Amino acid sequence: MPVDLRTHDPSDDVHIDSSEIHDRLNDIPKGSVTGTLTRLLNEGDIGKTADSYYHALESRDDLRRFARGLVQIQDLTERYDDDFTSADIEQTGENPTSGAYSGTGHNSSATEKPAPEDWIESTDDASRTNDSV
Incomplete structure (x- = not known):
């Protein structure tokens, strides 16, 4: 939880110490956090407060942006509490499940990068004809 260091009172219980971090990230070796x-x-x-709590430095804009x-990520995950299923993960994989245009052309296979001719052909939408109609 963010703490305003200008008004920080050591008796306030609004901090996280290294043991609490370790408890939340229980798959890391003991002592790693400290x-x-x-x-x-x-x-x-x-920085570190007089009562031994670590904090980001006000002068570090990069840390402030990162924090x-x-x-924001935590807010999004709490707001949209959707768990991914294996079907969701498969849907984002290499092999499209629908008949949508895959981007691979005639001169390359699905596992290869498109050949230069395919790039030219696939970006020239004006010259395409719709043979399926």
Whole structure:
């Protein structure tokens, strides 16, 4: 949770410590979070409050944008709580399931990149004839 460092009160319970991060990301080795936070602090990439809580630096616009992006992603996933199914994943794969134009031309197979002739042919929509009508 973001904390305004200008008004930060150590007695407020509005922070996340390294053990809470590790609990949420339980597939990482123990000690990784603390080690990473310590390295970032030593390199000047983050700060640390007097009561030992890490925070982003106000002077780092790149970190602020990154954190804002993470918050936006979290908002989107909470707002649109749809889980992907295996059918959704297959639908986005290499092989289209519909009869839609696949982009591969006559001179190349589906597993190859289109030949230069195919690029020219596929982008020249004005010269196409509709043989199926």
